[in-house]
Amino acid sequence: MTEALLSIRGLVTEFSTPDGVVHAVDGVSYDVHPGETVGVVGESGSGKSVTVMSILRLIPQPPGRIAEGEILLEGRNLLELDDAELRRVRGREIAMIFQDPMTSMNPVLTVGSQLAEAIQTHDKQVSDAEARRRVVELLELVGVPNAAARFGQYPHEYSGGMRQRAMIAMAIANRPKILIADEPTTALDVTIQAQVLQVLKTAQEETAAGTILITHDLGVIAEMADRVVVMYGGKVVETGTVDDIFHNPSHPYTLGLLSSLPRAGQQMERLEPIPGQPPSLINLPGGCSFHPRCRMSQGRARCRTEVPELVQLADGRASACHFHEELPEEIARISAATGVDIEQDRHGAGEPVAQRDEREDD
Template sequence: MTTEFVTPAGVVKAVNDVSWDLHPGETLGVVGESGSGKSVTAMSILGLIQKPPGRIVAGEILFEGQDLLKMSEKALRQLRGRAIGMIFQDPMTSLNPVLTVGDQIAETIRLHNRGIGRDEARTRAIELLAMVGVPDPESRYDQYPHEHSGGMRQRVMIAMAIANDPKVLIADEPTTALDVTIQAQVLDVLRTAQERTNAATIMITHDLGLIAENADRVVVMYGGKVVEVADVFSIFAACRHPYTLGLMSSLPRLDVDVEQLEPIPGSPPNLIDLPTGCAFHPRCRVSKGREICRTEVPLLRDVGDGQQAACHFSDEVPAEMAVVSDEMGAQLGTATS
């Protein structure tokens, strides 16, 4: 799939020939820096790209054999919230401030189940609030979003997303604005919801810690493209793309006492004017200025053990990973000596 935005400065290639699949009951983690195309991919799936300036110019989005790009807006609206649920990043801007949280959940239920009356929808909404851990759900039903904390609002969003037992859940940075304790609680709620519905879950985040704890497989995106795909264990044990290595190298570790983290040098690419060749080569510690990195776009290819990577020198990444570990070990030795 390819999604673009037409701007006065040029065409932004936000999602550039991206492909991945999703299976019932699994959690697919989608990671990358801001601007890598994670959220635009999710919004494209749901048909929520604003047109104009956005447009999906190529590809297909297959759900149970149907191409969502060929569905009418009416059919897509019926699909959203029923078969595919979305948990947005900021619940305060996603919830309607002039309706109670209970009425919003009940509306979601009645919209996709015409035979359900108001009383039945209210009962179901209260059950959902209780399931996602909202205390005193009967009273909370009649409260407005501003009367809830950030964690409670996110629980309400999860309740709305699972109200109709969807087959796919998309969680876009579901814990970004929450403190660590509330993050853990919300993620427990999300896991419970997934187990209850057996939904396939897409978890979009920049937090590799969340991915390590919650994902089964991982898609790494950079510059609007997929640069690595692997199961979660392989990503952390033996990644095969320099960008993934850079993300992990910049993570704080409890076993190493360092004064400053090692960031990825430079900035994410300009999606209007991507670098020639591999979009990551200006920031890459593996490229070492080699011509092929500057001139040829690497294809996403199998690199063994079920992993895929879009790198000309993916075989050299494990050695660089060992170097990073040695550097971290040396810092640890200095800190403890």
């Protein structure tokens, strides 16, 4: 395996609230290699966004605080940079695409000037004319029609899909080494999602950036990711290749996510939801924080008392379950109960955002 481009090591990000200190991210580690896409999945509040916000130190401080850990970009710890150095990393080496394209562009500046600014912030040598030329190129690359005319338009004159394309163009403007996409399709129409993902793929190929893709849509993961990081309650509970995760999950939470998905093209008896609610981070259950909702735990004392470590299983795979050896039996049980053969079923789960023809929305 190649040297990691970005590695997050034992990251702890906490927020002080009136009810006490909340560990939104609690000892998270994962790596991103050049050119690969790491999908991060988990429920709301599992810490996936806070983790990437911590990478660029974008969490509000106070109340937030990065308490422990290292974030190494090519061996350089980003958490030790001063403000000026950090600004040079932001947008140039690590760029971010936000969830809601409606609100992530400044409504009073033209789209073109915002993209040009992204270029000129990091390279003062670029003239206005040169910046304009490059912005038009970028807009064309991400499939904004009539890019030259659209340069001078305001965000409200763009549709949602167009805006997200423009945001992607802005993110790749400086050829970043790492591209972070924080739920890039969540706020979009389902029909637009596939197109935007395609654009994201193009953008990533163009820049050969390592990508962190945050989503709670397993379909998006199946479509885009090479490797998957599953988070729960501020911790990583499982990592593996996308095939491992979908065919052969090694954590009951991942299995729960998979079995609660409706599948295209398969007869199903019923869905198997994960019982209970996501835990409150203020009051996480002791031991394994998933145990109150876990079908496999069955009240075993070890689940309640002992915090499971993320243990390496095979190359690139890891699970934070005490009883991960029991997973195959559980998979068989669920398959029998729901009539879905999970091991055969990567593509059933992978295609809800089907590849439609390349037509833009309005």
